Amino acid sequence: EVLLVESGGGLVQPGGSLRLSCAASGFTFSRNWMNWVRQAPGKGPEWVANINQDGSEKYYVDSMKGRFAISRDNGKNSLYLQMSSLRAEDTAVYYCVGGNYWGQGTLVTVSS
């Protein structure tokens, strides 16, 4: 069974930082591109970033370049998203997506 389990979400003040993690199992993590997709309350999904199999290629949606950083550790079957300079509009459920599966998401709330 494929499992993608996100963690690290929570309440953070504007301007703050947060690191999300995604633990993958049930498929060959190291052979798959991995993605972060977010969904603001009541809105549709918005792709955030992705990373290739060995971490040498990374792509971001323009609005998050320079603030967010995607990374992976194939030895730990884990995906990460380092978020900084967080804004209220970054409030969303963040999903880890890969191997054709979506995780359950982790909620990030940016508020003072």
Next chain:
Amino acid sequence: DIVMTQTPLSLSVPPGQPASISCKSSQSLLHSDGKTRLFWVLQRPGQSPQFLIYEVSNRFSGVPDRFSGSGSGTHFTLKISRVEAEDVGVYYCMQNRQLWTFGQGTKVEI
């Protein structure tokens, strides 16, 4: 950026009746590898999204055959031959020809 536009935005369908959702992309989704990078995604109420269809017309494992996808270039369609209660949710088309972008979503109700 490739913009995805879905119609209609909502659909109410009697059980057992067909349903159809259209999706248009602002650019061709035909990739240089010969594959057309169009997915359909379903988000049931209170759940994470899940992939239904990839490369226009291929169902993911476990997706019932009442779901079918068609289209090419910039125009695509998702059809449900006979809507069932478990099909309720929001359907999104998604492209990964250039990064990923999603349509606005079509809410399907029974």
